Amino acid sequence: MGNKIQFIDRLRLGFAVSVAKSVTFIVRSLRLGAASVLPGSIARRIEPRLLQLLSQQVKNGVILIAGTNGKTTTALLLCTILERKGYRIAHNSTGANLENGLISALLETTTLLGTLNVDYAILEVDENIVPRVLTPLQPRIILCLNLFRDQLDRYGEVDTISKRWTKVISTLPVETVVIPNADDPTLSNLGQQLPQRVLFFGLNEPEHYLEAIPHAVDSIYCPKCGHSLDYKGVYLSHLGDFTCPKCSFSKSKPTLESSEWSQILVGLYNKYNTLAAATAAIELGVDEATIKDTINTFQAAFGRAEDLVINGKRVRILLSKNPVGTNETIRVVTQSTDKTTLLVLNDRTPDGTDVSWIWDVDTEKLVERGGTLVVSGDRVYDLALRLRYSQKSCESGLNLIVEEDLPQAIATALEHTPENETLHILPTYSAMLEVREVLTGRKIL
Numbered sequence: 001m002g003n004k005i006q007f008i009d010r011l012r013l014g015f016a017v018s019v020a021k022s023v024t025f026i027v028r029s030l031r032l033g034a035a036s037v038l039p040g041s042i043a044r045r046i047e048p049r050l051l052q053l054l055s056q057q058v059k060n061g062v063i064l065i066a067g068t069n070g071k072t073t074t075a076l077l078l079c080t081i082l083e084r085k086g087y088r089i090a091h092n093s094t095g096a097n098l099e100n101g102l103i104s105a106l107l108e109t110t111t112l113l114g115t116l117n118v119d120y121a122i123l124e125v126d127e128n129i130v131p132r133v134l135t136p137l138q139p140r141i142i143l144c145l146n147l148f149r150d151q152l153d154r155y156g157e158v159d160t161i162s163k164r165w166t167k168v169i170s171t172l173p174v175e176t177v178v179i180p181n182a183d184d185p186t187l188s189n190l191g192q193q194l195p196q197r198v199l200f201f202g203l204n205e206p207e208h209y210l211e212a213i214p215h216a217v218d219s220i221y222c223p224k225c226g227h228s229l230d231y232k233g234v235y236l237s238h239l240g241d242f243t244c245p246k247c248s249f250s251k252s253k254p255t256l257e258s259s260e261w262s263q264i265l266v267g268l269y270n271k272y273n274t275l276a277a278a279t280a281a282i283e284l285g286v287d288e289a290t291i292k293d294t295i296n297t298f299q300a301a302f303g304r305a306e307d308l309v310i311n312g313k314r315v316r317i318l319l320s321k322n323p324v325g326t327n328e329t330i331r332v333v334t335q336s337t338d339k340t341t342l343l344v345l346n347d348r349t350p351d352g353t354d355v356s357w358i359w360d361v362d363t364e365k366l367v368e369r370g371g372t373l374v375v376s377g378d379r380v381y382d383l384a385l386r387l388r389y390s391q392k393s394c395e396s397g398l399n400l401i402v403e404e405d406l407p408q409a410i411a412t413a414l415e416h417t418p419e420n421e422t423l424h425i426l427p428t429y430s431a432m433l434e435v436r437e438v439l440t441g442r443k444i445l
Contacts, residue, residue, distance in 0.1 A: 013053050013114035016046040020107045029030040036094040040103030051099065052136035055076030057116040058090065062137045063280060064125055066165075067181075069143025069325045070273045071097065072114070073265070075147045076301045077277040079122045083296045085286055094303075097126045099133060120284075127161055131168040142169065142278050144180040144187050147219070148237060148324040170194055179279050181272065182252040183239040183433060189223040191252055199283060201275040202239075202254040207231030207269055209240070210426040212395060214327060214362065222347065223429040224249045233266055237324040255279050264298055265305050266316075269328045302436060305332075310439055313417050317435060321351060323360040329426050330366050338421045339371030342413040344406065344431035345383040351428040355379050363390040372416045376409035379429050395408035406431075407438050 020039035027035040042051050055062050065075045072095045079091045092105035102123050110116045124134060127147065134142075144165070147158040169178060174196055180187035182202030191198040213220065213231065219238045220229055226245035234240035244252040256279055263274045276296055281291050300306045308315045318329035320343075333341055347355050367390040368372065375383045384402045391398060399416075403409035410425075417423040427435050 009049075009053060010114060011309070013046045013050070014112065014222050015105060015112050016043040017114045018112055019043060019046060020104070021112065024104075029049045034094050036092070036096040036101045036104050037098075038104075039060045039107055040100035040105075043107060044100060044103055049136070050103050051106075051133065052420040053114070054103065054110065054116050055121060055137045058118055058121045059286075060087075060119045061119045062123060063141045063143070064123055064130075064134070064137060064139040065276075066125045066127050067143075068127060068131050068322065070145045070269060070276070071095075072301045073270060073304045074143065074273040074276050074326050075122050075124040078280055078386065079297055081223055081277065081286055081291055082090055082120055082122075082284070084290055084294050088117070090116065090118045090121040090123075092123055093301075097124045097125065098129060101131065106278035108153025115218065115310070116193060130165055130199040131164045134168050134172060138172070139176065141177045141179065141279055143274055143432045144178065144190065144237065146181050146184050146194075147186050148322055149360075158186055159223075162190055162223075162308065164194060165357045166190050172196060178281055179276065179283070180252075181239065181276070182254045183235060183241070183272075184219070185221075185229060185238065185242060185249075185251075186219045188221050188252045189249065192249075198233070199255045199279055200252045201256060201279045202251070202270070203235050203258045203268075203271065203275075204241075204254065205235075205259055206233055208235055210235065213221065213238075215221060215308075221248050222247060236328055239272075244437075256282075261292070262296065264296055267305060267318075267328055270305065270324070278342075307422075308439055311414060313414055313419065314422040315414075315423050315425060315439065317425045317427065317432060319429065319432050323357050325357075326361045328423075330362060333424045333426070334365050334369055336422065336424070338417075338424060339369075340374070340413055340417040340421065340423050341366065341371070341436075342374045342376070342409060342423065343383055343387075344409070344425065345375070346428045346431040346434075347379050348430045350430045358383060358386045361386075363387055364392075367391055367398055370399075372399040372401065372413070374403060374409050374413040375399045376403050376418070377408050380404055405435055407420055408434065408437055 020043035023039045024035040074377050079089050090106050090109050092101050109118055115143050176196045178196050180201045182188050182192040182200035217238045222244040225247040229242040230245050232241040263271050278291050304319050306317045320329045321328040347353050413423055
């Protein structure tokens with residue numbers, strides 16, 4: 001780590017950093033946003049190797065976190081654990097996880113001369129760009145959380161992504177530590193093929209099995225021979241305890257015993273995030289007492305099971321951007337006694353322009369319980385139609401309110417939320433940013 005940079009590279013790097021910091025100052029001074037992408041975009045044009053030149057200065061290495069769901073929460077938890085031990089961290093905390101966002105995050109703690117003085121860089125990375133950034137980043141640890149169908153118009157199927165990951169990860173130094181999700185057949189197989197040191201995380205808690213494999217399932221076939229996997233039980237989507245009846249493939253053994261680790265965040269999906277961060281922290285030499293204490297006092301990342309108090313009423317924002325993630329947030333809602341929910345569906349670039357995925361979501365479970373559902377967003381009528389098709393009868397006790405204007409939709413949902421209940425908001429990514437801007441009066445990106 002921390003390789004020396006040649007003099008001419010240092011000059012170009014210093015100029016790129018100076019320009020980027022000037023852009024950051026202007027953007028923030030004019031309150032145009034958090035400057036989490038634009039500075040990196042401009043600096044990268046000046047010095048195309050900026051990601052490499054910055055990351056190689058990180059003293060103890062880069063920790064890369066990739067996957068469809070859970071990146072932001074896992075990254076923040078691991079960052080919090082390491083900061084508790086006194087380490088200096090560079091972290092793309094706003095969730096800007098494309099190349100320009102990664103560069104902007106590293107630039108944040110860089111001096112005007114281009115010197116980056118941090119112990120670790122914890123970077124969540126969009127699953128589609130992993131092959132492009134692994135070589136310049138040369139990560140010390142790679143966390144592979146899960147692979148679900150998400151934005152098919154951009155990414156394609158999960159098998160395509162996993163093959164690209166396997167190909168490029170296998171070229172990294174053998175000292176690289178890879179930590180995949182043992183409960184995900186695709187990632188379990190990925191870990192079993194790699195020459196690097198591999199640790200696994202996963203659940204071993206049969207009491208949390210779902211009653212049946214859900215409709216929104218992606219990888220129930222053996223990644224080695226293609227035969228249908230035998231599941232002892234599933235925890236969410238295709239994540240579970242499995243074996244292949246035709247070949248020798250089976251679930252890898254997790255490093256940690258999941259039942260010994262508690263969680264403070266709602267949702268079983270956050271148990272996976274907890275275990276992933278804990279496995280990485282232990283690998284980095286952090287003691288279990290510090291890890292568990294941090295977990296028990298951890299505050300959710302923005303929009304990810306984030307709790308707010310607005311006008312004296314509790315509001316919980318649950319990012320819902322694909323079938324698996326939305327099914328899990330619906331499970332959180334239906335397990336509560338709260339009866340008011342706001343759903344916001346956008347189809348912008350960060351969300352994916354194809355919203356047909358809402359027909360793979362188990363909205364029937366949300367509709368069956370009745371109560372008030374307020375819908376909004378760019379594709380409000382697509383969402384309203386999906387909910388109407390989820391009704392078994394017109395007398396289901398459901399109060400469905402369609403409101404195109406988001407601020408008005410939020411106000412309406414709050415009005416229908418009793419003082420002693422929580423309003424659950426289930427937005428897609430860009431919708432989550434808009435919701436938070438309305439509720440808190442500030443932008444994230």
